[in-house]
Amino acid sequence: MIELISNAVVIDGNTIRSAEEARAKGVDLEAARKNSLSARILAAHNTAPEGEDVLRVRFDALASHDITYVGIIQTARASGLTEFPVPYALTNCHNSLCAVGGTINEDDHLFGLAAAQKYGGIFVPPHLAVIHQYVREMMTKCGGMILGSDSHTRYGALGVMAIGEGGPELVKQILGKTYDVANPQKIAVWLEGAPRPGVGPQDVALALIAAVFKNGFVKNKVLEFMGPGVEGLSVEYRCGIDVMTTETTCLSSIWTTDGKVRQYLEKHGRADDYAELRLEGPACYDGLIRINLDKIVPMIALPFHPSNAYPVAEVAKHASELLAQVEDEARKQFGDAAKGLNLCGKIRDGGLWVDQGIIAGCAGGSFENITLAAAILDGKSTGNLAFSLSVYPASEPQGLALxxxxxxxxxxxxxxxxxxxxxxxxxxxxxxxxxxxxSIRHTTRNFPNREGSKPANGQLSAVALMDARSIAATAANGGRLTPATDLDWSAPGLADVNLDYRFEPLIYHRRVYNGFGNPKPEVPLVFGPNIADWPAMSALPDHLLLQVVSVITDPVTTTDELIPSGETSSLRSNPLKLAEYTLSRKDPGYVERAKAVDLMEKARLANAADPELVARARALFALCGLDILQGAADLKNVGLGSTIFAVKPGDGSAREQAASCQKVLGGWANLAVEYATKRYRSNLINWGMLPFIGDADLAETLQVGDWLAVPDVRKAVKDAAPTILAYVVRESGKAEQIALTLKDLTDDERQIILDGCLINFYNSTRKQ
Structure with missing residues (x-):
């Protein structure tokens, strides 16, 4: 079904050769590496001098939604914002339930509209479109690049390399700076064959994620989709696969374009934005994924990750065994709260029965997905018992077409x-x-509690991901898990589904405010009571004493666990209030422990000669055999803060608050064995936090309450030291030396950390 080839390959037309075979036939491999679609697009957007290892990318457009754009604009304002330099869409698809949080959400929307007027942005009102659907319909241009503050920023199927990052990376673009990244490896995704009726884009995506997530095959790399199987897929089908590539942990994606993409752009009034993207001569890739679409079957990703995927038929057949594994995982993660999650109890009458179906968002809410779901349900009933089905078209134009x-x-x-x-x-x-x-959902993620449950309050539920077709087939059976391939696709109503889509532009023309190129600096920003400025942040001191306030030994820690998504969304514009929820699902004691350390730092900043603090710091350094404070009467050069340890933090959302909330609470660093995504590590750096990497045995030895002494840390960062020697001081008083690294920091990233955060960095640059 899916084959992974980890060695370099060269693709020339429909011929795939190993790099060695290609070289033997006279192919210049270095030249061929420059022939890939992504290499050509990156080169066109790279502003770095020739020969520089790091790419310095300028994007053609930006996009944010209403739980990220307030913080981005506030950061940019504090750093000298005067005008948006490229088209910047501010959509309102996350905090659009304005009943949540009182007036807070609509206050944010008024702020966003005023910012679009003041700085020349594009404002998409609530309920008009989800962020990625609007960008697909109105902003994509073949061969372009788009940066979004949402992790599922993916428009590769429309010929656009798109990247989802934390807000500070958008701030850099807004201020005329660059996105700096090491030249990524490229992986070819070769599609062949054609999906059978009833197999949808989510099925292909889940099969791909299952094949590459756990082994890290495509982590921080670019996926290029090509091959004879592409032409048989509709554009919406391609988009449905493409948007889910985020869950593979790749950096970005790009597809070859053809007449179907041209027709899509023509329908949306943007014929001039089409360009044919295809390989022109041999192109060399760092690996290959071969997907036989004929072999893909309806898939289901069981809780609690999109990579936990199996064929729907297999889950239906072996439900008791597979669901027992999910329950075991829930008990490991949630302890007593998992007692109410009796998934095996949903097996009855020879089938597995689910409670809820959802088709929604940038992955599921497309015209094509919903039209096929409607055809499956035509003349049938979802029943009048517990099972319910909700359907969210991804935009109002698509809703009108439906x-x-x-x-x-x-x-x-x-x-x-x-x-x-x-x-x-x-x-x-x-x-x-x-x-x-x-719940079965055609959405993007099924991380623990991402659907809104709160295990700390004794409420726990679970989400499995499926394609809209199989969700509709399950709904037609009243909630009994059913793969869509079980249906008779030759029957009337299924064999002749009309998928011709007519786009109505007036919906956007009448409601979307497009001020790009026409800023109105006289327009005042509208501040609601929950919109707060970022607190002041200190520059990195010469030495650090950091207390370990949380130790997370799970194999992967998601950003949803670092800062919960749903219930905190209405607080995203208030850094101090939001920070109260940091790690609330994973480690409820974290906030108070972090605050206790932060009180010490605040006391130090108020009085660096506080005798109690000086004595405590001197004792900690002495346990490490360091005489840093032996002749000093104050702590002017020593910072006191907190740090967390997690084996592999940062899978999932691009939200910067996963890092900034720790910083607001006095965090100076993360310790990790590795970082799950580039975007989380970038968020740490942009908020002035040290992204330390240490040995795996820290998971066995580190404990909450330990202190981490990092002498001469400022000098180490400034000098790009390959290794930083630090000391773990146990509560017993024993100290152990450990080696930490800060891998691949650019000059600007080092300076951001030295200055204390991105805001400080830009303010210091402006004063020079």
Whole structure:
């Protein structure tokens, strides 16, 4: 079904050769590496001098939604923002349920509209479109690059290399700076064959994620989709696969383009934005993924990760065994709170019964997915028991097309509930399932509690990911898990589904504010009571004493665990209030422990000669055999802060708050064996936090309450020291020397850490 080739390959037309075979035939491999689609696009956007190892990329457009754009604009304002230099879409698809948080959410929307007017941005009102659908429909241009503050920023199927990053990376673009990244490896994804009826894009995506996530095959690399199988896929089908590539941990993606992409752009009034992207001569890749679409079957990703994927038929057949494994994992993660999650109890009458179905967002809410779901449910009923089905078209233009082709009527008659464009079901702000429920969703993620449950309050539910086709087939059976391939696709209504889509531009023309190129600096920003400035942050001191305030030994820690998604969304514009929720699902005691250390730092800043603090710091350094404070009467050169340890933190969302909340609470560093994604590590750096990497045995030895002494840390960062010697001081008083590294920091990244955060960095640059 999926074959992974880890050695370099050269693709020339429909011929795939090993690098050795290609070289023997006279292919210049270095020249061939420059022929890949991504290499050509990156080269066109790279501003670095020739020969420099680090790419310095300028993007063509930016996009954010309403739980990220306030913080981005506030950071940019504090750093000298005057005008948006490229088209910047501010969409409102996350905090659009304005009943949550009182007036907080709509206050953010008014701020966003005023910012679009003041700085020349694009404002997409609530419920009009989810962020990625709007960008697909209105902003993509073949051969371009787009940066978004949402991890699922992926428009490769439309010929655009897109990257999801934390807000500070957008701030850099807004201020005319660059996105700095080591030249990524490229992996070819060779598609062949054609999906069988009933197999959708989510099925292909889940099979791909299962094949490459755990082994890190594509981590921080670029995926290039090509091969004879591409032409048989519709553009929306391609987009459905492409948007899920984020879950492979790749950096970005790009597809070859063809007449179908040209027709898509023509339908959206943007024929001039089309360009054919294809290989021109032999292209060399660092590996290859071969996907036989004929062999893909309906898939389901069981809780609690998109990579935990199996064929739907296999889960239906072996439900008791596979669900028992999920329950075991829940007990490991949530302890007593997992007692109410009796997934094996959903096996009855010879089948597995689910409680809820959701088709929504940038992955599931497409015209094509929903039209096919409506065809499957036409004349059927979702039943009048516990099972429910909610459907969210990804944009109002798509919603109107579904009304016009009769799909909305079919779904409503079957018992489905049609809702507006909204990302809520994907991150825990809408359709949170009942305690103990199992929800099947065509959305992007099924991380623990991402659907909105709160195990600390005794409420726990679970989400499995499926394609819209199989969700509809399950709904037609009243909630009994059913792969869509079990249906008769030669029957009337399925064999002749009309997938012709007509885009209505007036919906956007009448409601979207497009001020790009026409800033109005006289327009005042509108500040609601929950919109707060970032607190002042200190420069990196000469030495650090950091208390370990959380130790997480899970194999992977998601950003949803670092800062919860759904219930905190209305606080994203208030750094201090939001920080109160840091690690609340994974380690509820973290905040108070971090605050206790931060009180010491605040006391140091108020009085560096505080005798109690000086004595405590001197004693800690002495245990390490260091005489740093022996002749000093104060702590002017010693910072006191906190750090967390996690084996592999940062999988998932691009949200900068996963790092900034730690910083607000006095965090100076993370300790990790490795970082799950580049974007989380970048967020740490941009908030002035040290992204330390240490040995794996730290997971065995490090304990909450230990102190980490890092002498001469400022000098080490400034001099780009390959290794930083630090000391772990146990509560017993024993000290152990350890080696830490800060891998691959650019000059600017080192300076950001030295200055204390990106805001300080830009302010110091402006004063020079």
């Amino acid at each position: 009304v016009n082709n009769g799909s909305t009527a079919k779904l409503m008659a079957a018992g489905a509930v049609l809702k507006n464009a909204f990302c809520g079901p994907c991150f825990g702000a809408g359709d949170t399932p009942a305690h103990g429920a199992l």
